[in-house]
Amino acid sequence: MKKRKKLGFFRSLRFRIMTILIILGIVPSVVVAGVLILNYENRAIANRSANVRKQCEIIGNLLIQENYMNDTASPIVSTRIEQLANIYSGRVILVDRSFRIIKDTYGTDEGKTLISSIAIQCFKGGQANGYNRESQYIELAVPVKSPEVKQVQGVMLVYVNADEINATIREMEQNSILIIGINIVVAILLGLLLSRMLVKPLSRITKSIEDVTDGYQTGEIAVQDYTETALITEAFNKMLSRMKLLDDSRQEFVSNVSHELKTPMTSMKVLADSLVGQRGLSEDLYQEFLSDITMEIDRENKIITDLLSLVKLDKTASDVTITHVSINHMLEDIMKRLRPIADQRNIDLILDSFRQVEADVDEVKFTLAISNLVENGIKYNVDEGWVRVTLDADHKDFFVTVQDSGMGIPEDQIERIFERFYRVDKSHSREIGGTGLGLSITRSAIAMHHGNIKVASKEGEGTIFTVRIPLSYIPEEVNK
Ligand SMILES: Nc1ncnc2c1ncn2[C@@H]1O[C@H](COP(=O)(O)OP(=O)(O)OP(=O)(O)O)[C@@H](O)[C@H]1O
Ligand SMILES: [Mg+2]
CATH class of the missing domain: 3.30.450.20 (PAS domain)
Structure with a gap:
C-alpha cells in the first residue's frame, strides 16, 4: 500500500x-x-x-x-x-x-x-x-x-x-436538552451513513487510479455511481488513453530514430566494405562509391540536424530571438532560395502579398517553418506544377498559405503528417527523399510563436497549408 x-x-x-x-x-x-x-x-x-x-x-x-x-x-x-x-x-x-x-x-x-x-x-x-x-x-x-x-x-x-x-421551565429545559442530544446522535448517524454513501464512489475511483498506477489494472476505470464520478472517470480515461498514445509514439519515435540513423550507416558500411574487399578497382569506381558514401553522410547529417532542431524547438521558448521584421521580405527571400530547386522540375513559385505585414517573429525559426512547407509543395508536386504562397493579415494575426498543385494527401492520413518521421507513402517518399521530420519542425516552430497550422488536401489535386501567427509576440509568462 x-x-x-x-x-x-x-x-x-x-x-x-x-x-x-x-x-x-x-x-x-x-x-x-x-x-x-x-x-x-x-x-x-x-x-x-x-x-x-x-x-x-x-x-x-x-x-x-x-x-x-x-x-x-x-x-x-x-x-x-x-x-x-x-x-x-x-x-x-x-x-x-x-x-x-x-x-x-x-x-x-x-x-x-x-x-x-x-x-x-x-x-x-x-x-x-x-x-x-x-x-x-x-x-x-x-x-x-x-x-x-x-x-x-x-x-x-x-x-x-x-x-x-x-x-x-427547568423541566422544559431538560426536555429540550434531551431532544437536542437525540438530534445530535441522529445527525451523527445520518452523517456517517450519508458521507459513507457519498464518499464511497470517490474512494473507489482513488483505488482504481492507484491500481492503474501500480499496474494491477491496465484497462479503463469505471465508477458510474453518480454523474460526477462518471465524468471524473471519463476524464481520467481520456487522459489515460492520451498517455498511452504518447507512450506509444515515444516508443515509435525511438525506434524510428534508430532505424533512420542506421540506414545510411548500413549503406556506408556496404560501400566501404566493397572498396576494402576488392583490390585494383578503377578510379571511376572509387569515385562513384565515394560519392555515394558522401551522399549517405549528407543524409545522416540532415537527419541529425533535423532531430537537433526539433529537440531545440521542444525545449522552452527561452531561446527564441524575436525581432520586428517585414514578413513580405522574409517570404521573398525564402522563394528566392528555393526557386532553383523548383526550376529543376519547371514548377512555378508564386508569391501573392495582399498587404505589407510587419510582425514579431524569430527569423530563423519562422524561415525554417515556411521553407519546409514550400519545399514539400515542390517535392510532392507534379512536373510543371505550381506552388502559391499568399500573405495577408488582420488587426491581430497574419496568415500565410502555401498551396500546391501536387499529389495531395489521402484523407485518412492528413491527421498524421505532423508526426515525427511520418511519411504518407513510404516507398514513394523514400524515392523523393526526406526524413518525415519537416512538418514536425514546422508545427513546433509555429507553436513557439503561439500560432497554429491547418491543412486541407485532396488526393490528386493538391494541398493547402494555412499558418496563423499573432502580429505581436506574447511572452510565455503573460500567456499563462
Ligand atoms: N504538400 C504536400 N503534398 C503532399 N504530401 C505532403 C505534402 N507535404 C507533406 N506531405 C506528406 O507528409 C509527409 C511528411 O512531411 P514532412 O515534411 O514532415 O517529411 P518529409 O518531407 O518526408 O521529410 P523532410 O521534410 O523531413 O525532409 C511527407 O512524407 C508527405 O508524404
Ligand atoms: Mg518535408
Missing part, C-alpha cells in the same frame, strides 16, 4: 457533511426550544401577576371599608392578607402614604419605613410589577384607594414566589 498524502479528517468531505448535518439538526431545535421557554415564562408570570393583582384589589376594597389604613385591628383583613401570602408562599407588605409599613406578613418590618421605586410609582398613580430572576420572585405593587376619594391611601407590595414556574 502506497503512502497517501493526507490532509486529515477535518479536511475530509465526510467531516464536512457531518458538520453540516449536525448544525442543521441542532440550530433549529435550540432556537425553537429557546423561543418556547421564553414565551412560556412571560405568559406564566403575566398570568400569575394578573391573578394576584385581582385578589389584591379585592383586599384593597376591604381595607378601605374596614379603615385598615388607620387602624390595623380588623381581624378579617389581617386574615385575608395572611391567606394571600400563604397561597402564593410569598410576602405582603402594606405601606401608608408616609411609606411606613403598617402590615408585614413576615411580621419583621412593621413600623419601619420602606421606600421602594415601585411603591413610589404606585403612589403617583401607576401600576407596577416586575420579575426578579435572581431571587425568583414576582414583585407587585397595588394601590389601595377608595372608589370615592380616588386618592391612593397606601400601597400593597406583594412578593410572590415563582418556584413553580421555574420548575416547569
Whole structure:
C-alpha cells in the first residue's frame, strides 16, 4: 500500500457533511426550544401577576371599608392578607402614604419605613410589577384607594414566589436538552451513513487510479455511481488513453530514430566494405562509391540536424530571438532560395502579398517553418506544377498559405503528417527523399510563436497549408 498524502479528517468531505448535518439538526431545535421557554415564562408570570393583582384589589376594597389604613385591628383583613401570602408562599407588605409599613406578613418590618421605586410609582398613580430572576420572585405593587376619594391611601407590595414556574421551565429545559442530544446522535448517524454513501464512489475511483498506477489494472476505470464520478472517470480515461498514445509514439519515435540513423550507416558500411574487399578497382569506381558514401553522410547529417532542431524547438521558448521584421521580405527571400530547386522540375513559385505585414517573429525559426512547407509543395508536386504562397493579415494575426498543385494527401492520413518521421507513402517518399521530420519542425516552430497550422488536401489535386501567427509576440509568462 502506497503512502497517501493526507490532509486529515477535518479536511475530509465526510467531516464536512457531518458538520453540516449536525448544525442543521441542532440550530433549529435550540432556537425553537429557546423561543418556547421564553414565551412560556412571560405568559406564566403575566398570568400569575394578573391573578394576584385581582385578589389584591379585592383586599384593597376591604381595607378601605374596614379603615385598615388607620387602624390595623380588623381581624378579617389581617386574615385575608395572611391567606394571600400563604397561597402564593410569598410576602405582603402594606405601606401608608408616609411609606411606613403598617402590615408585614413576615411580621419583621412593621413600623419601619420602606421606600421602594415601585411603591413610589404606585403612589403617583401607576401600576407596577416586575420579575426578579435572581431571587425568583414576582414583585407587585397595588394601590389601595377608595372608589370615592380616588386618592391612593397606601400601597400593597406583594412578593410572590415563582418556584413553580421555574420548575416547569427547568423541566422544559431538560426536555429540550434531551431532544437536542437525540438530534445530535441522529445527525451523527445520518452523517456517517450519508458521507459513507457519498464518499464511497470517490474512494473507489482513488483505488482504481492507484491500481492503474501500480499496474494491477491496465484497462479503463469505471465508477458510474453518480454523474460526477462518471465524468471524473471519463476524464481520467481520456487522459489515460492520451498517455498511452504518447507512450506509444515515444516508443515509435525511438525506434524510428534508430532505424533512420542506421540506414545510411548500413549503406556506408556496404560501400566501404566493397572498396576494402576488392583490390585494383578503377578510379571511376572509387569515385562513384565515394560519392555515394558522401551522399549517405549528407543524409545522416540532415537527419541529425533535423532531430537537433526539433529537440531545440521542444525545449522552452527561452531561446527564441524575436525581432520586428517585414514578413513580405522574409517570404521573398525564402522563394528566392528555393526557386532553383523548383526550376529543376519547371514548377512555378508564386508569391501573392495582399498587404505589407510587419510582425514579431524569430527569423530563423519562422524561415525554417515556411521553407519546409514550400519545399514539400515542390517535392510532392507534379512536373510543371505550381506552388502559391499568399500573405495577408488582420488587426491581430497574419496568415500565410502555401498551396500546391501536387499529389495531395489521402484523407485518412492528413491527421498524421505532423508526426515525427511520418511519411504518407513510404516507398514513394523514400524515392523523393526526406526524413518525415519537416512538418514536425514546422508545427513546433509555429507553436513557439503561439500560432497554429491547418491543412486541407485532396488526393490528386493538391494541398493547402494555412499558418496563423499573432502580429505581436506574447511572452510565455503573460500567456499563462
Ligand atoms: N504538400 C504536400 N503534398 C503532399 N504530401 C505532403 C505534402 N507535404 C507533406 N506531405 C506528406 O507528409 C509527409 C511528411 O512531411 P514532412 O515534411 O514532415 O517529411 P518529409 O518531407 O518526408 O521529410 P523532410 O521534410 O523531413 O525532409 C511527407 O512524407 C508527405 O508524404
Ligand atoms: Mg518535408
